Amino acid sequence: MSTPGSTGATAVSSSGTLSQAPGKQSRNTSLAGFDASAPLLQVTDLNVRFPTEDGLVHAVRGVDYTLRSGEVLGIVGESGSGKSVTSLAVMGLLPGAARVTGSVKYRGQELLGQNDRSLSRVRGKGVSMIFQDPMTSLDPVYKIGAQIQETLRVHDRSLSSKAAEARAVDLLELVGIPNAAERVHSYPHEFSGGMRQRVVIAIAMANQPEVIIADEPTTALDVTVQAQILEVLQTALSETGAAMVMITHDLGVVAGIADRVLVMYAGRPVEIGSVEDIYYEPRMPYTLGLLGSLPRVDSSTRERLTPITGSPPSLLNMPPGCPFAPRCPLHIAECDEAEPERFQVGPGHTAACIRTEQVAGAHGDAAEVFSETAEDSVLAADAMPADLATAEGGRDAAAPATPPGDQIEPGAGVPGGTGSLVSSPTSPTNGDRA
Amino acid sequence: MSTAITEHASGGVTGHGEPILSVRGLEKHFPIKGGGLIKRTVGAVRAVDGVDLDLYPGEVLGLVGESGCGKSTLGRAILNLQPATAGSVVFQGRELVGLDRKAMRPLRRDIQLVFQDPYASLNPRLPVFDIVAEPLVIHGLTKDDKELRARVRELVETVGLNPEHTNRYPADFSGGQRQRIGIARALALQPKVLVLDEPVSALDVSIQAGVINLLEDLKSELDLSYLFIAHDLSVVRHISDRVAVMYLGRIIEVADQETLFSRPAHPYTQALLSAIPLPDPRRERARQRIIISGDVPSPANPPSGCRFRTRCQKFANVLSDGQRELCMTVDPALEDRGTGHLNACHYAETQSIL
Numbered sequence: 198m199s200t201p202g203s204t205g206a207t208a209v210s211s212s213g214t215l216s217q218a219p220g221k222q223s224r225n226t227s228l229a230g231f232d233a234s235a236p237l238l239q240v241t242d243l244n245v246r247f248p249t250e251d252g253l254v255h256a257v258r259g260v261d262y263t264l265r266s267g268e269v270l271g272i273v274g275e276s277g278s279g280k281s282v283t284s285l286a287v288m289g290l291l292p293g294a295a296r297v298t299g300s301v302k303y304r305g306q307e308l309l310g311q312n313d314r315s316l317s318r319v320r321g322k323g324v325s326m327i328f329q330d331p332m333t334s335l336d337p338v339y340k341i342g343a344q345i346q347e348t349l350r351v352h353d354r355s356l357s358s359k360a361a362e363a364r365a366v367d368l369l370e371l372v373g374i375p376n377a378a379e380r381v382h383s384y385p386h387e388f389s390g391g392m393r394q395r396v397v398i399a400i401a402m403a404n405q406p407e408v409i410i411a412d413e414p415t416t417a418l419d420v421t422v423q424a425q426i427l428e429v430l431q432t433a434l435s436e437t438g439a440a441m442v443m444i445t446h447d448l449g450v451v452a453g454i455a456d457r458v459l460v461m462y463a464g465r466p467v468e469i470g471s472v473e474d475i476y477y478e479p480r481m482p483y484t485l486g487l488l489g490s491l492p493r494v495d496s497s498t499r500e501r502l503t504p505i506t507g508s509p510p511s512l513l514n515m516p517p518g519c520p521f522a523p524r525c526p527l528h529i530a531e532c533d534e535a536e537p538e539r540f541q542v543g544p545g546h547t548a549a550c551i552r553t554e555q556v557a558g559a560h561g562d563a564a565e566v567f568s569e570t571a572e573d574s575v576l577a578a579d580a581m582p583a584d585l586a587t588a589e590g591g592r593d594a595a596a597p598a599t600p601p602g603d604q605i606e607p608g609a610g611v612p613g614g615t616g617s618l619v620s621s622p623t624s625p626t627n628g629d630r631a
Numbered sequence: 632m633s634t635a636i637t638e639h640a641s642g643g644v645t646g647h648g649e650p651i652l653s654v655r656g657l658e659k660h661f662p663i664k665g666g667g668l669i670k671r672t673v674g675a676v677r678a679v680d681g682v683d684l685d686l687y688p689g690e691v692l693g694l695v696g697e698s699g700c701g702k703s704t705l706g707r708a709i710l711n712l713q714p715a716t717a718g719s720v721v722f723q724g725r726e727l728v729g730l731d732r733k734a735m736r737p738l739r740r741d742i743q744l745v746f747q748d749p750y751a752s753l754n755p756r757l758p759v760f761d762i763v764a765e766p767l768v769i770h771g772l773t774k775d776d777k778e779l780r781a782r783v784r785e786l787v788e789t790v791g792l793n794p795e796h797t798n799r800y801p802a803d804f805s806g807g808q809r810q811r812i813g814i815a816r817a818l819a820l821q822p823k824v825l826v827l828d829e830p831v832s833a834l835d836v837s838i839q840a841g842v843i844n845l846l847e848d849l850k851s852e853l854d855l856s857y858l859f860i861a862h863d864l865s866v867v868r869h870i871s872d873r874v875a876v877m878y879l880g881r882i883i884e885v886a887d888q889e890t891l892f893s894r895p896a897h898p899y900t901q902a903l904l905s906a907i908p909l910p911d912p913r914r915e916r917a918r919q920r921i922i923i924s925g926d927v928p929s930p931a932n933p934p935s936g937c938r939f940r941t942r943c944q945k946f947a948n949v950l951s952d953g954q955r956e957l958c959m960t961v962d963p964a965l966e967d968r969g970t971g972h973l974n975a976c977h978y979a980e981t982q983s984i985l
Contacts, residue, residue: 275835275836275837276835389926390926391926392926419697419698419862419927420697420862420864420903420906420907421697421902421903421906421922421923422697422926423906423908424905424906424908424920424922425922425924427908428920428922446835446836447908448836448910449907449908449909449910449915450908451910452908452909452910452911452912452915452916453908453909453912453915453916472912473912473913476910476911476912477912486837487836487837488910489840490836490837490839490840490841491836491840491865491910492840492843492865492866492868492869492870493865493868493869493909493910494864494865494868494892494904494907494909494985495909495911495914495985497888497889497892497893499868499869501844501847502840502841502843502844502869503840504837504838504839504840504841504844505837505838505840506841508805508807508808508838
């Protein structure tokens with residue numbers, strides 16, 4: 198068991214940058230009964246299905262990842278991509294109706310299928326969680342001090358209430374709550390959203406967990422408060438030495454905090470890589486499109502955004518083939534045959550796409566791949582002239598083929614037109630053939 | 632309206648001509664009722680507390696601020712959806728404050744609102760055709776059914792939706808498509824000004840980009856002016872010509888987009904810009920962040936003097952006691968303090984943040 202009050206002495210730094218905390222201390226105190234040498238958190242082929250009136254909704258379809266000690270893994274994706282369900286499954290917090298298969302191992306021990314009692318030993322101590330909405334994740338009828346103390350005493354029965362309260366005050370100070378000694382006696386409604394999220398973080402780090410799962414921890418907050426909370430999270434990580442899974446839809450937040458990034462689409466990881474791989478050399482068209490559709494606050498050139506057309510597929514009765522294919526500008530017939538595995542595209546970098554080479558040619562510039570008139574091109578794709586379609590289908594393996602949308606719809610008035618194709622460096626005569 | 636005032640609120644930008652919409656000293660206070668049997672007014676939430684703004688024809692004016700700063704209330708007060716407590720809103724020479732519903736109705740043709748939440752702003756029991764046709768029917772703008780059908784079809788096509796789908800209900804559409812329906816409805820009366828209240832905040836980024844592009848296209852095609860209310864500064868920078876920053880019921884800085892983002896002068900604008908995480912790992916990790924403490928104070932009881940001083944890093948760390956006196960006692964006016972644009976800080980200094 199940990200020594201009470203061991204972390205409380207350190208004051209919170211109130212200023213400074215969001216740079217990575219230097220040298221997160223490694224810990225050797227794993228939970229009793231767990232193998233400290235086994236991987237921290239290993240998720241293998243995780244599937245979650247929800248029975249509904251319309252059929253089974255396959256919300257998570259084979260998630261694999263390994264969380265290493267001290268690292269921050271960012272999970273990004275749009276709403277409905279399954280990123281939250283994944284983390285709830287890891288914590289065993291899904292409703293009973295959910296059908297969860299696969300494996301979630303914490304320090305070598307399987308968590309899936311365990312009963313609530315044994316999971317309670319792990320929750321908060323081995324793996325703790327920070328939820329999105331600080332307005333609903335605290336109990337409104339208990340003082341916040343009592344809620345922190347409960348977390349402490351659940352995992353350390355020998356802790357006196359006095360020691361627990363002292364530790365609660367220390368924790369509140371650590372997360373930057375002023376007058377912590379008085380504020381432990383406040384109720385959640387007396388706190389603002391940002392302050393409540395600090396309390397939730399204090400609870401999450403109370404027992405020195407090895408893993409903190411943060412599910413959209415700043416989404417409900419304003420930017421200036423978000424900056425404060427991200428800093429508190431960094432403090433929490435360096436204090437506890439924990440590894441973190443950071444789930445968010447905000448690509449800016451992930452860029453600042455994550456070491457590795459997992460991009461989810463339609464319930465599956467479609468690209469995993471280091472933060473630099475994902476942002477500067479994405480290989481999955483979806484990742485590229487996501488980055489291209491972001492307006493940039495640090496750019497004064499107001500280039501047109503490159504939206505991804507269409508919407509994510511329904512997770513009910515998914516058709517075979519790549520789930521991104523209907524929205525993908527690089528879509529070819531082969532994409533509809535089978536859902537692609539994640540291929541190795543670099544050291545520690547995998548992407549679920551059979552045309553990653555074409556994406557590589559864009560070097561992170563979404564406009565190269567995603568046509569500006571993509572909306573029209575999707576509609577026009579059906580009316581693709583037969584000769585072009587066959588020409589393309591026949592040579593896709595050899596030379597990179599032109600994205601079908603662009604060939605059909607050069608786009609009236611679009612600068613670049615056919616010239617901006619990914620294939621233009623390798624097959625400059627392609628346009629003439631059309 | 633004198634030209635001096637016009638220049639005053641324009642953010643130092645001239646050459647726009649006459650503003651299409653001009654807001655002066657606008658206030659919207661919500662009374663706070665006491666407990667007890669007889670509800671007496673014991674105070675007021677000063678949601679909008681003296682705002683001056685000008686919107687020029689063909690421009691996009693971004694209005695940014697954190698939640699609770701009064702930006703949505705300002706939008707509604709301008710449209711007279713919530714009657715203003717004091718001040719004036721002049722639209723094409725006509726005063727809107729004080730007009731009743733009946734007198735407002737013909738003016739509603741020219742100023743329309745697009746709401747934030749596409750799930751709540753469309754009647755779930757009406758097919759899309761009826762939703763888009765409703766304003767046309769109310770204002771009697773089409774002479775027969777045939778013309779109505781043609782007009783709705785045209786509107787639906789304008790916003791990039793398939794006109795074959797107008798017999799479907801809002802529930803059959805995704806968030807981005809619903810927001811397009813809301814935009815089609817707002818465009819039905821051929822307005823001159825659109826007030827867009829967080830039009831893309833409820834949408835995922837890949838969908839959001841399409842709606843932003845649509846709004847940009849519509850603006851130039853239909854010669855519209857936008858008051859674009861949002862909390863996302865990246866979106867605002869992308870779409871706006873000028874930007875006004877709001878804090879606790881007041882405008883604290885106005886400038887053209889380039890100036891505001893590259894040379895902000897107010898400490899709040901600087902902190903706001905510095906707080907935005909950049910989707911670029913190398914740049915994001917190399918940044919020096921200004922972190923302001925605390926939360927927005929209650930608009931029922933704003934601080935004396937400068938409203939931002941309780942969270943201002945300049946007030947806390949840079950100014951001397953003598954200089955702080957001014958911040959605590961004198962409410963800074965929105966004026967040009969030698970930076971070429973308007974701001975409300977006694978000690979304004981431009982600083983490059985991004």
